[in-house]
Structure formats: structure tokens, C-alpha cells
Amino acid sequence: MKNILIAFNAILFFVFFSLSIRADEPFKCASQYQLLIERDNDFTSFIGRVNLFLTDDTEGFFNIIGTVKTKERSYWLSRSSYFSLSPLSRSSYFSLSPNETNKFKTMKITKVVKHSIDSTPEDIWSRDILIDSPGVEFHIEMAHLKDNAILIKSINTPHLICAKK
Numbered sequence: 001m002k003n004i005l006i007a008f009n010a011i012l013f014f015v016f017f018s019l020s021i022r023a024d025e026p027f028k029c030a031s032q033y034q035l036l037i038e039r040d041n042d043f044t045s046f047i048g049r050v051n052l053f054l055t056d057d058t059e060g061f062f063n064i065i066g067t068v069k070t071k072e073r074s075y076w077l078s079r080s081s082y083f084s085l086s087p088l089s090r091s092s093y094f095s096l097s098p099n100e101t102n103k104f105k106t107m108k109i110t111k112v113v114k115h116s117i118d119s120t121p122e123d124i125w126s127r128d129i130l131i132d133s134p135g136v137e138f139h140i141e142m143a144h145l146k147d148n149a150i151l152i153k154s155i156n157t158p159h160l161i162c163a164k165k
Helices: 002-022 122-129
Strands: 027-039 042-054 059-070 074-087 104-114 137-145 149-154 157-164
Touching: 027 059, 027 122, 027 149, 042 122, 042 157, 059 122, 074 122
Parallel strands: none
Antiparallel strands: 027 042, 027 157, 042 059, 059 074, 074 104, 104 137, 137 149, 149 157
């Protein structure tokens, strides 16, 4: 009887342990990202990679890594930006059909971490590359493309198609 109870407990432990490891794995995707902003007699370009991690429907973070070039210099960019997501409220100024509403979210960047290899000046980062200032809410569209990709659009950023890793 004792051996049966030990075997039964071992099986239960194995089943619960294996299920907890696989539960709620975050959505991870990667995409190439290019940006060119021209103004007056100057420009800012970025060529790099974005890795997006959605921990659930309400939060996530992205890593952006690459090179930033201006007319005078080139810089390394390596930062992680944490954000929160919330559904777009019905009282918003957008007029959407019910099946379109779930694509649109309100996003707020909550924290930005600059990594040690990053040499990009803060003014270039905040003016040209960052979607919006930390703490400011803005609208974003996130549409699932089949099972393995997400399309991300905002008014002030290029389209980003992110393939699942």
C-alpha cells in the first residue's frame, strides 16, 4: 500500500510539474526594423532588429538593437522598453465596428532600460525612435496574422510584421 501511494504521488507530482512549466509561455517574435527621418538638411536612420515579448494581453516589452546614423555620426542602439496594454475604450473618438475594436489597444511605455553598449544620445532616441514618451498613452493596432505573426501599426511608426520565434 505504501509503495502504491508513493508511486501515485510521484506521478501526480510529475504531471503537475510538467504542466506548470509549459503554462502561459509568452508570445515572442522578432522583426527587422528600418527607419529614415529627414528634416531640413539632416537625417536620422535606424537599421536593426526588434524582439517583442507579450507576457499576456496587458503587458510586455521589446528589445531594439541596431545602428543609428545621422549626418555627422553613427551610434549603437540597445534598449529594452516595457509597456502596458489596455483595450481601447468604447468612448474613444474612433468609430469602429465591434469586430475591429479588439485589434486596437491603448499602449503606455512604463520603463526604458539603456544597455551598456548603447551610445545613442537621448534626444535622438526620444525624438526619432521611441514611439512616444514613457507614461504617455497612445493608440496602437495589433492584428494576429494566422498563427505565427502579429502586425503592429501606430500613427507615428512604420508597420511592423513580427514573426513568432
